[in-house]
Amino acid sequence: MAARRHAAAAARRVARGRRGSLTCAVPPPPDDEMSRFRRPFAEALAPAVELPVDEVEALLGTPPRPEMGQLAFPCFQLAKTRKQAPPAIAAEIAGKVRATGAIQDIVATGPYVNAFLDGRAVAGDVLPAVLEGGEAYGRLDLGKGRAVTVDFSSPNIAKSFGIHHLRSTVIGHALVNMLEAAGYRPVGINHLGDWGTQFGQLLAMWDVCGDEAELEKRGIEYLLELYVDFNKARDVNPALQDVARAKFKALEDGDAEARRLWALFRKVSLDEFERVYGMLGITFDDMRGESFYEDLMPAVLNELEERGLLSESEGATVVDLEEYELGTALVRKADGSTLYLTRDLASAQFRKDTYDFVRSLYVVGGSQSLHFDQMKKVLELMERPWHADIEHVPFGLMRFKDRKMSTRKGDIVPLKDVLERTIALARETIVKGAEEKGRELPADLDELAHRIGVGAVVFNDLKNRRVRDVVFDWDEVLSFDGETGPYLQYTAARIASMEARHGRPITADVDFALLDGPGELALVLALADLPEALRRGIEAGEPSLVSDALLEIASLFSTLYSNKEWKVLSDDAALTDARMLLAHGVRQALCNGLGWLGIAVPARM
RNA sequence: GUUCCCGUAGCUCAGUUGGAUAGAGCACCGGAUUUCUAAUCCGGCGGUCCUAGGUUCGAGUCCUAGCGGGAACGCCA
Numbered sequence: 001m002a003a004r005r006h007a008a009a010a011a012r013r014v015a016r017g018r019r020g021s022l023t024c025a026v027p028p029p030p031d032d033e034m035s036r037f038r039r040p041f042a043e044a045l046a047p048a049v050e051l052p053v054d055e056v057e058a059l060l061g062t063p064p065r066p067e068m069g070q071l072a073f074p075c076f077q078l079a080k081t082r083k084q085a086p087p088a089i090a091a092e093i094a095g096k097v098r099a100t101g102a103i104q105d106i107v108a109t110g111p112y113v114n115a116f117l118d119g120r121a122v123a124g125d126v127l128p129a130v131l132e133g134g135e136a137y138g139r140l141d142l143g144k145g146r147a148v149t150v151d152f153s154s155p156n157i158a159k160s161f162g163i164h165h166l167r168s169t170v171i172g173h174a175l176v177n178m179l180e181a182a183g184y185r186p187v188g189i190n191h192l193g194d195w196g197t198q199f200g201q202l203l204a205m206w207d208v209c210g211d212e213a214e215l216e217k218r219g220i221e222y223l224l225e226l227y228v229d230f231n232k233a234r235d236v237n238p239a240l241q242d243v244a245r246a247k248f249k250a251l252e253d254g255d256a257e258a259r260r261l262w263a264l265f266r267k268v269s270l271d272e273f274e275r276v277y278g279m280l281g282i283t284f285d286d287m288r289g290e291s292f293y294e295d296l297m298p299a300v301l302n303e304l305e306e307r308g309l310l311s312e313s314e315g316a317t318v319v320d321l322e323e324y325e326l327g328t329a330l331v332r333k334a335d336g337s338t339l340y341l342t343r344d345l346a347s348a349q350f351r352k353d354t355y356d357f358v359r360s361l362y363v364v365g366g367s368q369s370l371h372f373d374q375m376k377k378v379l380e381l382m383e384r385p386w387h388a389d390i391e392h393v394p395f396g397l398m399r400f401k402d403r404k405m406s407t408r409k410g411d412i413v414p415l416k417d418v419l420e421r422t423i424a425l426a427r428e429t430i431v432k433g434a435e436e437k438g439r440e441l442p443a444d445l446d447e448l449a450h451r452i453g454v455g456a457v458v459f460n461d462l463k464n465r466r467v468r469d470v471v472f473d474w475d476e477v478l479s480f481d482g483e484t485g486p487y488l489q490y491t492a493a494r495i496a497s498m499e500a501r502h503g504r505p506i507t508a509d510v511d512f513a514l515l516d517g518p519g520e521l522a523l524v525l526a527l528a529d530l531p532e533a534l535r536r537g538i539e540a541g542e543p544s545l546v547s548d549a550l551l552e553i554a555s556l557f558s559t560l561y562s563n564k565e566w567k568v569l570s571d572d573a574a575l576t577d578a579r580m581l582l583a584h585g586v587r588q589a590l591c592n593g594l595g596w597l598g599i600a601v602p603a604r605m
Numbered sequence: 606g607u608u609c610c611c612g613u614a615g616c617u618c619a620g621u622u623g624g625a626u627a628g629a630g631c632a633c634c635g636g637a638u639u640u641c642u643a644a645u646c647c648g649g650c651g652g653u654c655c656u657a658g659g660u661u662c663g664a665g666u667c668c669u670a671g672c673g674g675g676a677a678c679g680c681c682a
Binding site: 109335491498501502 | 607608609610611617618619621622624625626627628629630631637638640641642643644645646647662663675676677678679680681682
C-alpha cells in the first residue's frame, strides 16, 4: 500500500479529518504557573459572588488589553439571579473583595471585576521556577510514563521523500517530543509503505526494463522513474494493472525473485530516507513497515470470520459497515491478497500487545478519515475496548501554488532540495550580515546555516493549525522575517550573546521590584503560560499551540529589547541581574519550546 | 448524490468552555541604529468575520438552511 500516505492522493486536495477526533476527557486543572494566580483571585471572589471557588475559577478570563488588568470575572450570569445590571454587580463585588498577595488591585470595569497582578510577586514566582527548571521548565507529569504510540512520516518505499511528506513527519515528530515532555512514553513509529500493489507495479516494470546496475547508480531516482513509466504505460494499456496485481500476489506468495528485488528496493529507499531524517534530526523507535504484518493477517481474517463479521461482495471479502454509515470495508481482494485496512488492523493489535498504549495516534492526511473510522469500528466490533484510544490526527495536504502535485507523474519536490535551498539562503544571510557589520564569519557557519535553514522549514509547517491545507510557496519558505523559525532562533541568540557578555552566573536572588513594568509583567505571564500551551497542544494533538506561545514570548521580549531606555546590561548591577534573569527565562522558554517542535537553537546568529 | 473538512484584512493565518473596541505576520507607506545582534522594533493603511434565519442579556464562536472551495465514498494506499 503505498503507505497510508497520500501517494496518489498527493495530487488531490485533502479533506480534513473530523473536528474533535482528539477530544478526550478534560484533565484536572493544570498545575502550571498561571493557575497560581487564577486560584487566589477565585478564592477571594467566591464569598462575594456566592459560588464555589471552582466555578468562579472556571469563569475567569483575560481582559482584552493589559491596561484593564490580567484577570477578569464577568458578571453577566449573576445578573439573572440577582436581578441587577452586570455593572452594578461588578461594582458591588469589587467593593467587597480585598486584594491580597500577588493580586495588587481589584476593580470593577463595566460588567467585569478585574484583577491587577503585582508584577513583583508574579516575577518572583515565575522567574525562579524557570531558572531552576532549566531544560525541564514547562515539562509536565501528565503521562506518568504511560505509552502513546505515534504513527508518523510513514513514506512509501521506492519513491523520493518529497515535500508532501514533510507534514506528517514534522507534526508527528513534534507530538512525540511534546508527549515526552509531558511525561508520557512516546513510541515513534514509522509505518513504512513497503507492501502493496505498488510493488507489483514496480516489479511489472522491472520485467520490461529493469537494470540493477542503473539502480545501483541512481538509487531511488531510478525507482521513481520506473513508477512513473508504469503509470504512463498503463494509461495506454489498462491491462498492465492486472499484471501488477499478479506480481504483487506473487510477492505475497513468496516468489523468491520478487522477494529479492523487493528487499533491494527497500534498502535503496531506506538509505535515502535516513539522509533526510538525519537532516531533520528525527529518529524512530519502531521502523516496522507494512510488510512486517504480513504474517499476522491470517489471524485477523480468521477472527473476523469466526465473529461472523465477513461477507462476500463481488468476489471480495468485506465487513459491511453500512448500518454505521461507514460503507463497506474491504479486507481481502478477489484474488486473495490483502489491503491497507487488513494490515492496519493487524498493526493496531500488534501495537497494543507490544506497547500497551493509552493513546495511539496516526498522523495521517485528513483524506483518510474514512479509513480510520472504518478501522476503529471494526476493532470495536471485534470487541477491542481500546479502539476508543485510537486517534486519527489529520492534517491538510500540501499543494503547489501554481500546479498540483502528482507523484504518479514524478512531480515531486524532494524535501532534501527544499532543505538544501533554505540552508543555502541562511548561509548567505549570515555571510551578508557579517560583511555589513564588519564581523568575522562564525567558525561553525555550516552548523548555524543548517539549524536556521531546517528550523525555517519545520516552523513554517508547524505554525498553523494542522487541518489547514498548506500551499507550498518558495517565497514563504525562504522568508526569515516575521513569524518564522529564524525569528525565534534570533531572539534566543541575542539573549545568548548578552549572557556571554554578562559574564556572571545568573541568579534568582534579584530585586523583583525592578521588574514591575507592564511589559515585564506581560512577558512573565507569557513565560508562565508555556506549560499550559504544552498541555493543550498534547490534548489537541496540535503543535501550533506551542508555536503560538513561543511567538508571543519572542514578540513581547523583542518589544522590550528594542526600547532604548530598556537595557539589560547596564552599570546598575541590581537592575542588570533582574533583567538578565528575565531575559534568560525567555531564552530558556524558547529553547525548550523549540526543542519540543524539533527545532534546534543556534548559539548565535 | 451522500458524508466530512474549510470559509475572518490584498495575501497567510490567530481568536480558550459564547463575553469588553475582532488580533498578528507578510505586502505597501512613514519612522527608529554613535549605545546589549535591524533576521529587530514603532506608527499608518487595511474588516458586510461567506449569506440568511434562529438560540441568547450577549454570536467570528452554538443550531438550521443555503453559497463557495476541497476531500472521501470496493478490490490504491
